[in-house]
Amino acid sequence: MAKAPYQPPVQSKLGQTFDTLFLLVLVMASxxxxxxxxxxxxxxxxxxxxxxxWAGMGQNAxxxxxxxxxxxxxxxxxxxxxxxxxxxxxxxxxxTFEPLELVLTALVVIGYFFxxxxxxxxxxxxxxxxxxxxx
Amino acid sequence: xxxxxxxxxxxxxxxxxxxLWMLIDLIRTDRTYSEELxxxxxxxxxxxxxxxxxxxxxxxx
Amino acid sequence: xxxxTAIHGEKISLLRVLGPGHVWALGVGIVLVGEYxxxxxxxxxxxxxxxxxxxxxxxxxYTCVAMIDSEVTxxxxxxGGQYAQAKHIVGPLMAFNVGLFLVFAYTMLExxxxxxxxxxxxxxxxxxxFADTHDKPFIVLTIMFLAWLNYRGVYAxxxxxxxxxxxxxxxxxVLFFAVQPWTGEYMKHRELLTGLPYGWLGVLAALHFGMWFxxxxxxxxxxxxxxxxxxxxxxxxxxxxxxxxxxxATLTWYVCAGLMPWEYLGQAVTPLFDxxxxxxxxxxxxxLFIGTIFSTLxxxxxxINDASRAWFSMGRDRYLPQVFxxxxxxxxxxxxxxxxxxxxxxxxxxxxxxxxxITFSILSGLLEYTFMAINVMMFRQKWPLGTxxxxxxxxxxxxxxxxxxxxxxxxxxxxFLGYGTQLVAMxxxxxxxxxxxxLHRYKFVRRGAQFTMPWPKxxxx
Numbered sequence: 218m219a220k221a222p223y224q225p226p227v228q229s230k231l232g233q234t235f236d237t238l239f240l241l242v243l244v245m246a247s248x249x250x251x252x253x254x255x256x257x258x259x260x261x262x263x264x265x266x267x268x269x270x271w272a273g274m275g276q277n278a279x280x281x282x283x284x285x286x287x288x289x290x291x292x293x294x295x296x297x298x299x300x301x302x303x304x305x306x307x308x309x310x311x312x313t314f315e316p317l318e319l320v321l322t323a324l325v326v327i328g329y330f331f332x333x334x335x336x337x338x339x340x341x342x343x344x345x346x347x348x349x350x351x352x
Numbered sequence: 353x354x355x356x357x358x359x360x361x362x363x364x365x366x367x368x369x370x371x372l373w374m375l376i377d378l379i380r381t382d383r384t385y386s387e388e389l390x391x392x393x394x395x396x397x398x399x400x401x402x403x404x405x406x407x408x409x410x411x412x413x
Numbered sequence: 414x415x416x417x418t419a420i421h422g423e424k425i426s427l428l429r430v431l432g433p434g435h436v437w438a439l440g441v442g443i444v445l446v447g448e449y450x451x452x453x454x455x456x457x458x459x460x461x462x463x464x465x466x467x468x469x470x471x472x473x474x475y476t477c478v479a480m481i482d483s484e485v486t487x488x489x490x491x492x493g494g495q496y497a498q499a500k501h502i503v504g505p506l507m508a509f510n511v512g513l514f515l516v517f518a519y520t521m522l523e524x525x526x527x528x529x530x531x532x533x534x535x536x537x538x539x540x541x542x543f544a545d546t547h548d549k550p551f552i553v554l555t556i557m558f559l560a561w562l563n564y565r566g567v568y569a570x571x572x573x574x575x576x577x578x579x580x581x582x583x584x585x586x587v588l589f590f591a592v593q594p595w596t597g598e599y600m601k602h603r604e605l606l607t608g609l610p611y612g613w614l615g616v617l618a619a620l621h622f623g624m625w626f627x628x629x630x631x632x633x634x635x636x637x638x639x640x641x642x643x644x645x646x647x648x649x650x651x652x653x654x655x656x657x658x659x660x661x662a663t664l665t666w667y668v669c670a671g672l673m674p675w676e677y678l679g680q681a682v683t684p685l686f687d688x689x690x691x692x693x694x695x696x697x698x699x700x701l702f703i704g705t706i707f708s709t710l711x712x713x714x715x716x717i718n719d720a721s722r723a724w725f726s727m728g729r730d731r732y733l734p735q736v737f738x739x740x741x742x743x744x745x746x747x748x749x750x751x752x753x754x755x756x757x758x759x760x761x762x763x764x765x766x767x768x769x770x771i772t773f774s775i776l777s778g779l780l781e782y783t784f785m786a787i788n789v790m791m792f793r794q795k796w797p798l799g800t801x802x803x804x805x806x807x808x809x810x811x812x813x814x815x816x817x818x819x820x821x822x823x824x825x826x827x828x829f830l831g832y833g834t835q836l837v838a839m840x841x842x843x844x845x846x847x848x849x850x851x852l853h854r855y856k857f858v859r860r861g862a863q864f865t866m867p868w869p870k871x872x873x874x
Contacts, residue, residue, distance in 0.1 A: 223860045225731065233734030236854065237753075240733070240846070244517070244757065247842035248765060248773060251834050260831055279604035280674040286691055287677060306676045310458060312614055312830050322829055325840045330783065332844075336851055337504025344505065345874045347861030356543035363550035370561040374752055377564070381741060381748070390739040392424040393729060395491045395638075395865045 222347050260311035266303060269293050274306045427492060427638045428745035430568045436633050436640060436650025438575035439718065441657050442711035443522070443629035445581050448665040449685050449705045450529050451771060455622035457679025458831070459615030461606055461670040466616050467623030468666055470820060472659050475627040477817040478782055479655040480807035481789040483648035486634040487804025489866060490643035492747075493726030494634030494719075495781060495788075500730070501866055502792050505858065507784065509732050509850045510843060514781040515635075515723040520754055521774035522629060523716035524761035526709040527555040528770065531762075532682060533705060552762050555713060560755045563717045566744045567639050574714050577707040582661060584704030588689060589664045591697055592671070599692060600671035607675060614830075620820075621775065621827040626662040628778050630654050631785075632715060635722040644804030717751065717758075724750040731857045732850070772832050776839045779824055786817040795871035 228236075266274055271281040271291045281291075289302035382390070455464040482495075491497035496515060500508035531548030538546035562570050592599040609615055633651045640646045669684050672691045681687050689701035725747030728737025741748040761770055790811055798806065807813060828836055 222862075225857045225859055228731075228734065228857050233736055236734050239849070241757070243842060243846060243849075245760065247838055248761065248769070251838045252765065252769065276674065277604055279601045283601075283605070283673055283691060284677065287673070287687065289677075302677070305680055308457075308676070308680065310611070310618070310831055312611065312618060314830065314833070318833060319826075319829060322833060322836060323825075325837060326825060329840055329844055329847075330787075333507050333510055333847060334503065334787070336847075337499075337507040339504075340506060340851075340855070341504030342874065344860050344864055345871065348864040349870045349874075354543055356538045356541075356546055359538075360547055360550040363554040367550070367553045367557040370557040371755075374561055374564050374748075374755075378748060378752055381743070385742055387739075389425065389742065391729070391735060393426045393738065393740045394424065395493075395497065395726065395729060 223343075260313075262309050262311045263304075264307040264309055266307050269301075269303045274303065276306070425740045425742055425745065427740060427747070428567060429639055429641050431571060431636055431640045431646070433646040433649045433653075434575055435571040436636055436646050437654050437657070438571055438578050438711075439636055439715050440630045440633040440651055440654035441582070442574040442578040442708075443519075443632050443715035443719070444627055444654075444658055444712070445578055445661065446526055446529070446708040446712035447625040447628060448585060448661050449581070449708045450683055451525075451625040452622060452662070452665065453669065453678050453681055453684040454768070455619040455625070455679075456670075456675050458611075458622060458827075459617075459619035460608065460610045461666075461675045461678065463609055463611070463616040463619040464623065465666050465670070467619035468626055468662050470620060470823075471623035471626055472662065474624070474782070474817060474820040474824070475630060475655055475658070477813040477820075478631055478785060479651050480813050481785055481817065482631050482634060483651050483805045484803060484807045485785075485789060485792055486637065486647050486651075487644045488801060490634075490637035490640075490647065491726065491865070492635060492638040492722045494637065494723065495631065495785065496723055496726055497637075498634075498788060498792075499784065500863055501868075502788055502795065503784075505732075505855060505863065506847060506851055509727070509854075510847060511781060511784055512723050512727045512732060513843065513846060514777045514784070515632075516720045516754070518774050518777035518781065519629070519632065519716040519720035519723070520758050521761060521770050521777070523556070523559075523713045523720070523758050524765070525767060525770045525774065526713035526716070527552045527758070527762040528767050529682070530555050530706060530709040530713075533686075533702070533709075537702075549763065553759065555710065556755060556758050556762060559710070559714045559717050560751055562714065563721065564741070564744065564746060564748055564751050567636075567718070567746060570714060570718060571636075574711050578711045581704040581708040581711065582657065584700050585661050585664055585685065588685065588692075588697060588701060589668055591694065592668055592688075592692060594667065594671075600668075602671045605672075605674055606670065610675070617823060618827050618830045620824045621830070621832070624775055624778065624824060625771070626665075627655070627658050628775060629712070629715070629719075630658060631781070632719040635719040638722075648805040717754070720754055721747050721750040724754060730863055731859070732854065735857075769835070772828070772835050773839070776828060776836060779821060779828070780839075780843070782817060783821045786814045786821065789814050795873065796868060797872065800872075801868050 269292050284302050288300055290298055290300045292298050292301055294301035294304050455467050485498050486494065489498045489501055496508055496512040499511040531552035534551045535546045535548040594600055633647060633654065637643045637647060665685060669678055669688050672688050678684055683705055686701045686705050689697040724737055727733045728735055737750050739749050793810060
């Protein structure tokens, strides 16, 4: 039952160039679109620090010594005090999220793998048939 | 113009040089050899002995 | 060494010149930069202790990756690595996706390295008192020089990598012994460690950048067509590589967590260099500065190597325009793929922010590991042990695959915390690319000829 092997068409130089450009555009778009829409970057918040001395920011003597050695100072960040560590110490991630978002994201990932594996299986059968039946 | 700026210009210059070198060699290679030869590499030979192109066997370390 | 120009016969292939040392250098070279920068964002996401837990869990994840990869690749040894594996075991569409994962994981990582190197040179410029310094010329120079090196031949490229990677690794060891962990003179873990600022959720979130300790070790397989005996050298180089990295990662954490408050460490750009600064030793500072520069160079270098091999093998199978399947007759490298990927890396390094680029890279890696777990199960199913010759058989199957899958799921969640939009944008990209491939591109691909391994028919077909 050996059927003739599939003969792919030969792609013209123009077609090859076009395909290359298409991929390039796709890559650039997927990186820069979220960037331009301002959707990128983690959710971040800032801790409220009333007392911005080392002790008030929860730093003990050892920590203070290391901060100072790295070139940082206590107190609020102002033009007169540009080396303040306060901004670094108060930066926090915001891990709150909508459960619906999580479910949707999970569905996208799982769905993606499901479709790719399923489609591959169909194409794979064809490959195996041609490879082993025609020999 | 300070030393660091000089360094920056040197970096730009060298980058251009490397880029040009590759581009010229690419064009020259494409012109010298046939497309069939250039794209004749095949996947799948796992053992050394099977490698096509015997002149390159053992000649390198 | 000489790369002879004579061509006899009518075929040219990549040059088989590499030994296990080069494989080690390729694997560790790409990754070691993660110890010099990037891993510490895990401290930011969950605190220092969370970063250590993440470091070990990610280590477990990658041990599974290395074991699985060693087995499959000691059998499917072809340039393109996991791409060729997917082609033989899962099917064409998966292979196309895996090829893209590889190219983008490595090209983005290359861009990230170039950005870091440019930043370092600029910092040194400003520290020496020069005003108005720029990082861009050095970013561009890094990419152009390394592309040129890659273009000129794989042996010189990876020998260069072997030397600079070894130096960067030794620098970490020297730093560890220089801080005298047995005396407590420099190490202040007791005073600096503060527990878990985000609780256990932070530990999970830290997994995101915990991967950075090891990301890229699986790239060793890309060298398959250039290694003298792939069935032996690839498992050996990969396994010694992961052991090197587990040691380096733990030492790095130990030294940095004992020297810096977590709030600083979690946001530092060059943590190991900062650690050296805190020891007051000029020698150490210079050494770790060199280590940082060398590790970024080694990584970008290995990335160009790996990404171009993956792009090349996809071109060879006509998954991509076939012009990319060309080998340089003199240097025996996939020269068109190398040149093509230069502008892509340049654009990302020039215009995109670092954490964005890193996340792009991590996500592509993560998708790849998810594939690998399923891949190895299908491999054992279609070709059970004994039906084909394997250079290495990994133990406890299917436990590593299951562990890998569980850890991948946890890491998706970790990326989702804070970078959910990028995750979805990435998925959209791969879905559109898949549709393009299945509906348009696949008609140019030969069917049976893609299957190049001398194996029997798979079980169940």
